[in-house]
Amino acid sequence: MSPSQPPVTLLPFAERATSLAPSATLAMTARVKDLQAQGIEILDLTAGEPDFSPPKCVEDAAIKAIHEGRGRYTAAAGMMELRKAVAAQVERELGISYDPKQIVITNGAKIGIAQALMVMVESGDNVLVPTPCWTSYPEMVKLAEGEPRVVDCGASLLPRVEDLEAARDERTAALMLNSPCNPTGMVFPEQLLREIGEWAADKGVRIISDEIYSTLTYGGAKHYSPLQLVPELQDTSVWIGGMSKAYAMTGWRMGFLAGPMDLAKSIAKVQSQLAGSPNAISMYASLAAIENADVEREEMRQAFEARCKIVVDALSEMPGVDCPNPSGAFYAFAGVRSFLGKTCPDTGRKVESGDDLVELLLEADQVATIGGSAFGAPEAFRISFATSEEVLRACMKRIAARLAKLT
Numbered sequence: 313m314s315p316s317q318p319p320v321t322l323l324p325f326a327e328r329a330t331s332l333a334p335s336a337t338l339a340m341t342a343r344v345k346d347l348q349a350q351g352i353e354i355l356d357l358t359a360g361e362p363d364f365s366p367p368k369c370v371e372d373a374a375i376k377a378i379h380e381g382r383g384r385y386t387a388a389a390g391m392m393e394l395r396k397a398v399a400a401q402v403e404r405e406l407g408i409s410y411d412p413k414q415i416v417i418t419n420g421a422k423i424g425i426a427q428a429l430m431v432m433v434e435s436g437d438n439v440l441v442p443t444p445c446w447t448s449y450p451e452m453v454k455l456a457e458g459e460p461r462v463v464d465c466g467a468s469l470l471p472r473v474e475d476l477e478a479a480r481d482e483r484t485a486a487l488m489l490n491s492p493c494n495p496t497g498m499v500f501p502e503q504l505l506r507e508i509g510e511w512a513a514d515k516g517v518r519i520i521s522d523e524i525y526s527t528l529t530y531g532g533a534k535h536y537s538p539l540q541l542v543p544e545l546q547d548t549s550v551w552i553g554g555m556s557k558a559y560a561m562t563g564w565r566m567g568f569l570a571g572p573m574d575l576a577k578s579i580a581k582v583q584s585q586l587a588g589s590p591n592a593i594s595m596y597a598s599l600a601a602i603e604n605a606d607v608e609r610e611e612m613r614q615a616f617e618a619r620c621k622i623v624v625d626a627l628s629e630m631p632g633v634d635c636p637n638p639s640g641a642f643y644a645f646a647g648v649r650s651f652l653g654k655t656c657p658d659t660g661r662k663v664e665s666g667d668d669l670v671e672l673l674l675e676a677d678q679v680a681t682i683g684g685s686a687f688g689a690p691e692a693f694r695i696s697f698a699t700s701e702e703v704l705r706a707c708m709k710r711i712a713a714r715l716a717k718l719t
């Protein structure tokens with residue numbers, strides 16, 4: 313640039329990026345890693361992923377696929393063999409019958425949900441988000457230029473039809489449902505899902521049913537899909553599943569969605585322009601898991617069930633903690649309203665929110681959890697039980713002792 317030329321002015325970054333909240337859960341995970349790198353021993357209850365290794369057949373199938381040179385582009389919607397296997401699994405486990413062409417394989421359920429929103433939501437539409445909710449839903453709706461409408465679930469942690477109806481208007485494009493739920497661990501009862509499904513079908517609201525935790529239920533709780541209970545929804549709505557939680561394959565980035573043919577094709581078209589096609593090696597690995605790893609999947613579920621019991625038993629003995637029993641996913645969401653305004657005598661820290669309590673537990677007890685504000689519920693905090701029973705027992709003891717000290 314010659315001295316006589318005016319300095320170049322760049323336009324600012326787009327609003328959609330600057331207004332986006334960073335992922336609070338990933339921020340806490342980074343903080344824990346940082347403290348651990350400084351040599352501080354932290355007991356970590358922040359994990360959003362199973363602490364198990366994937367089934368052996370997954371690794372074998374991936375290595376075989378690499379050696380056979382299968383790491384190539386596929387059709388945008390994914391390998392037909394895997395789409396067939398997913399359709400068969402959905403039929404077997406939920407009783408919903410999809411043509412394999414209605415299945416789209418995505419690079420993780422997360423991007424599948426985002427792509428579904430891009431197809432369903434027109435600028436200015438709104439999407440109902442029962443809260444507490446997974447931290448990414450509101451931000452994904454905003455990226456699709458929609459308005460996330462928070463619908464508070466209240467003390468039961470379950471959405472109510474009358475609240476959904478009160479929040480709905482003619483620009484309501486979709487409802488996000490997530491059972492088993494992150495962060496609450498709630499498995500929505502069959503009758504409630506039926507009522508919500510019938511309401512949605514009646515009002516012309518599409519559902520995005522995020523069932524990524526569907527295989528992880530405990531204590532006799534049974535997972536239902538609203539699309540199975542109200543079959544008309546199969547003509548309007550989207551089912552979301554994936555490999556991350558059920559098969560401990562988080563880093564393999566494999567998700568699935570199913571919807572009516574026109575919607576599935578539109579989502580595949582968006583995917584063809586954004587991702588191209590899903591990860592081919594992970595598709596071979598996922599195919600092996602779906603066909604051969606039912607036993608390992610069940611073993612992992614049983615391990616989570618035992619951990620869930622440890623957490624539920626411990627929480628039920630903490631006076632003042634408000635936590636409907638979790639029966640799915642791998643989280644408990646503890647309400648701490650009765651502790652707000654109290655002070656820790658050891659540190660002088662006052663607890664005004666779930667996030668403050670999380671800070672206190674981290675500083676004073678070296679226990680890492682996630683504050684409820686990340687999930688739209690600031691008077692609570694999330695405990696992940698994706699860790700060993702030994703760590704869980706130690707953490708629950710420390711949390712109980714700290715809460716008992718607050719005055």
Ligand SMILES: Cc1ncc(COP(=O)(O)O)c(C=O)c1O
Nearest residue numbers: 360420421422446494554556567
């Ligand atoms: C509720 C919920 N949906 C979707 C996902 C995304 O899963 P994936 O790893 O398949 O992108 C997560 C991951 O934490 C989740 O908790």
